[in-house]
Amino acid sequence: MSVQFSEQKLNRVKELVSHYPDGKQKSALIPVLHLAQEENEGWLSVEWMDYVASLLQVTPIEVYEVATFYTMLNTKPVGKYVFEVCQTGPCMIKGSSDIISYIEEKLSIKPGETTKDGMFTLKTVECLGACGYAPMMQLGKVYKEHLTKEKVDAIIEECRREAQRIMNN
Numbered sequence: 001m002s003v004q005f006s007e008q009k010l011n012r013v014k015e016l017v018s019h020y021p022d023g024k025q026k027s028a029l030i031p032v033l034h035l036a037q038e039e040n041e042g043w044l045s046v047e048w049m050d051y052v053a054s055l056l057q058v059t060p061i062e063v064y065e066v067a068t069f070y071t072m073l074n075t076k077p078v079g080k081y082v083f084e085v086c087q088t089g090p091c092m093i094k095g096s097s098d099i100i101s102y103i104e105e106k107l108s109i110k111p112g113e114t115t116k117d118g119m120f121t122l123k124t125v126e127c128l129g130a131c132g133y134a135p136m137m138q139l140g141k142v143y144k145e146h147l148t149k150e151k152v153d154a155i156i157e158e159c160r161r162e163a164q165r166i167m168n169n
């Protein structure tokens with residue numbers, strides 16, 4: 001197997017598994033998949049999923065089932081910035097469809113696609129539990145709330161500036 005966690009990440013996996021009774025290591029699957037995703041530029045290749053399966057002593061199919069079910073886990077390459085726009089009822093009533101269309105138009109991508117420069121991925125997801133701040137989206141670990149077209153413009157610009165800063169360093 002050619003992929004593997006660093007020593008530090010393996011310790012983190014052990015620590016996560018230790019939260020559960022013996023034989024229930026599968027319960028640590030989601031946080032371990034998050035770690036794997038971090039190691040692999042934001043997505044889970046079959047190689048990484050198989051590695052996680054071997055670490056947690058579960059079958060690969062058990063890992064695939066979880067990885068393909070949850071929208072926060074990506075099973076194909078994603079851009080540096082992933083816009084996860086909520087499309088559930090309360091966000092829809094507050095204009096999420098317009099926000100999604102605006103992002104599609106602005107970045108020339110449809111939900112599930114990544115811009116050619118590998119910078120942005122657009123995803124539509126179900127309720128993220130921030131309905132009072134609708135319309136909203138998740139960007140990495142941050143919620144962007146009360147979205148407007150102007151806010152979307154500012155978010156895209158900020159992402160581009162940040163990417164540029166990282167490239168220059």
Ligand code: FES
Pocket residue numbers: 086087088089090091092126127128129130131132134136
């Ligand atoms: S409906 Fe969008 S956060 Fe709940």
